[in-house]
Amino acid sequence: MSTPRKQVILGAYLGGVNHHTAWWHPEAGSQIDFATFEHTARTAERGKFDFFFLAEGLILRERGGKIFDQDIIGRPDTFTVLAALAAVTEHLGLAGTINATFNEPYELARRFASLDHLSDGRAAWNVVTSFDAFTGQNFRRGGFLDPADRYVRAEETLNAVRALWDSWDASDLVADKSTGRFLARPDAGAFAFHGNQFDISGRFTVPRSPQGRPVIIQAGVSPQGRDFAAANADAIFSPYGKLPEASEFYADVKARALATGRSPDDIKILPMASFVLGDSEAEAIEKFHAIRDEQITGQTALVLLEQIWNRDLSDYDPEGPLPAIDPDPTAPQFIQGRALINQDRLGTVERLRQVAENKKLSLREVVIDQFEWRGPLVGTPAQVAEQIDSFVQNNGSDGFILGSHLVPTGLDEFVDRVVPLLQDRGVLRTDYTGSTLRDNLGLRNLYSEKGVPAEA
Numbered sequence: 510m511s512t513p514r515k516q517v518i519l520g521a522y523l524g525g526v527n528h529h530t531a532w533w534h535p536e537a538g539s540q541i542d543f544a545t546f547e548h549t550a551r552t553a554e555r556g557k558f559d560f561f562f563l564a565e566g567l568i569l570r571e572r573g574g575k576i577f578d579q580d581i582i583g584r585p586d587t588f589t590v591l592a593a594l595a596a597v598t599e600h601l602g603l604a605g606t607i608n609a610t611f612n613e614p615y616e617l618a619r620r621f622a623s624l625d626h627l628s629d630g631r632a633a634w635n636v637v638t639s640f641d642a643f644t645g646q647n648f649r650r651g652g653f654l655d656p657a658d659r660y661v662r663a664e665e666t667l668n669a670v671r672a673l674w675d676s677w678d679a680s681d682l683v684a685d686k687s688t689g690r691f692l693a694r695p696d697a698g699a700f701a702f703h704g705n706q707f708d709i710s711g712r713f714t715v716p717r718s719p720q721g722r723p724v725i726i727q728a729g730v731s732p733q734g735r736d737f738a739a740a741n742a743d744a745i746f747s748p749y750g751k752l753p754e755a756s757e758f759y760a761d762v763k764a765r766a767l768a769t770g771r772s773p774d775d776i777k778i779l780p781m782a783s784f785v786l787g788d789s790e791a792e793a794i795e796k797f798h799a800i801r802d803e804q805i806t807g808q809t810a811l812v813l814l815e816q817i818w819n820r821d822l823s824d825y826d827p828e829g830p831l832p833a834i835d836p837d838p839t840a841p842q843f844i845q846g847r848a849l850i851n852q853d854r855l856g857t858v859e860r861l862r863q864v865a866e867n868k869k870l871s872l873r874e875v876v877i878d879q880f881e882w883r884g885p886l887v888g889t890p891a892q893v894a895e896q897i898d899s900f901v902q903n904n905g906s907d908g909f910i911l912g913s914h915l916v917p918t919g920l921d922e923f924v925d926r927v928v929p930l931l932q933d934r935g936v937l938r939t940d941y942t943g944s945t946l947r948d949n950l951g952l953r954n955l956y957s958e959k960g961v962p963a964e965a
C-alpha cells in the first residue's frame with residue numbers, strides 16, 4: 510500500500526514594512542489600514558489557507574539615532590487586528606506573534622482565550638522571545654534576558670498560560686433557565702501557579718474556549734529554541750526554506766519531539782517563503798531579479814551589512830567593494846531593533862568576502878546574492894505547485910508560511926494560479942472540513958469530551 514500524500518499546510522504572512530515589502534510599488538496598499546489586513550485574510554480564506562499570520566515588532570529599528578525609513582509606517586496591535594479579522598472570516602486560523610518575555614501569563618491567557626471564543630476556535634499564538642536587547646526599554650520589566658534564560662521564561666510563561674486555560678472545564682458553565690442562574694463548579698476558573706518567574710493564583714475570567722488550548726507556534730532556531738518547540742509547540746515558523754538546511758532542521762526537530770514522548774506528527778514545520786510567478790520560467794526569474802534589485806537599495810544594503818559589521822558603514826559606496834575593515838564584535842550593538850541570529854560576525858564577513866571575490870560582486874550585489882532568507886518559490890504556477898508539493902512530500906517541511914512582496918494584493922495571484930494546481934494534486938483541501946484551526950491542521954485535540962486535558 511502506498512503512503513498517503515501529506516497535505517500541504519499554508520499560512521499567509523503579513524510582517525509589516527521591511528525590505529521584503531515593495532512599499533514603493535504603485536499597487537502597494539497601506540501597511541496599517543484595516544483594508545490591508547482584511548484583503549489578505551479574505552484572499553487566504555478564498556485559497557483555503559490554514560491561517561493568517563501576523564509577525565510582531567515591539568520596537569522600531571534605528572541606526573545612529575534615526576529610525577529606518579521603512580519602519581515609520583508603524584505596527585498596529587496584534588490582538589486588535591486579529592479580533593477584527595475574526596468578524597470578516599469564517600474558517601481561517603488567526604495566528605498572532607506575541608512576546609513571552611514582556612507579557613504576563615494572565616493577560617496572554619485571557620486575550621488568546623477571548624480570541625478563540627470570538628473566532629469559534631481559530632486562535633493561534635506564535636510564542637517569540639524577541640530578537641534584541643532594546644525591546645525591553647519599552648517595558649516596565651526593562652532590560653533583557655540573557656539568551657539562555659529567554660526560553661526558561663518562555664516555558665514557564667506557557668505553562669502558566671496553560672494552567673489558566675485549563676482552569677475551566679467544558680461543562681463548567683451551565684445556564685439553568687428555570688432559575689435564571691448560571692451553575693458553575695465551585696472551583697471553576699480557580700488556578701494556582703508557583704514557579705521561579707511567576708507566583709500567581711486566583712480565578713481566571715474566561716470560560717474554556719472552543720480549542721481549550723489555542724494552537725502554539727514557535728519561532729527561534731537555537732538548540733534551546735528547538736527543545737522548547739519540540740516539547741511545547743504545535744508548529745514552528747522556520748527560516749529554512751531551502752534544502753539541505755530545511756530537511757536537516759525538519760529531521761532534527763521531529764527527533765527532538767519524539768525524544769520528549771510526542772509523535773513527530775504533533776509538530777508541523779512551516780518555513781517562511783516568498784513567491785514570484787511568471788507565464789514562463791524565464792519571465793519569473795527575470796521578475797524575481799527585478800524585485801530583488803528594487804528591494805535591496807544601496808541604503809538597505811549598507812544597513813543590512815551594518816548588522817554584521819556592527820559599525821557605521823554609511824560612507825561606503827554600495828556599488829563599490831565590501832568594506833576592507835573588520836567587524837567590531839565588542840562595540841555596543843550598532844543597529845537597534847534587530848540582532849543577528851548568527852553571531853559569528855568574523856566568519857560571516859569572511860564568507861561574504863569570498864563570495865564577492867568569486868562572483869566579482871559589488872557590496873550591494875553581495876547583499877542581493879546572499880541575504881535571501883525567505884526561500885523564494887520562483888517559476889510558472891505549475892513549477893511553483895511542483896516545488897511546494899515535492900518539498901513537503903520529501904520532508905523539507907509540512908507546508909509554508911507565504912508572504913508576498915506586494916501587500917495586500919500579491920497573494921491573489923498565488924490563490925488564483927497556484928492553489929487550484931495544488932488542489933488538483935490532491936494536497937490542498939478544496940473546502941474546510943474541521944471546525945477549529947487545530948482540526949484543520951490535523952492536530953490532535955488535546956481535550957477529551959469532558960474538556961479535561963487528554964494528557965492529564
Ligand SMILES: Cc1cc2nc3c(=O)[nH]c(=O)nc-3n(C[C@H](O)[C@H](O)[C@H](O)COP(=O)(O)O)c2cc1C
Binds near residue numbers: 565566640
Ligand atoms: C522565522 C522567524 C521569525 C521570527 N519572528 C519574530 C517576530 O515576528 N517577532 C519577534 O519579536 N521575534 C521573532 N523572531 C525571533 C525569535 O522569537 C527569537 O527571539 C530569536 O530567533 C532568537 O532565538 P533563537 O536564538 O532560538 O533563534 C523570529 C525568529 C525566526 C527564526
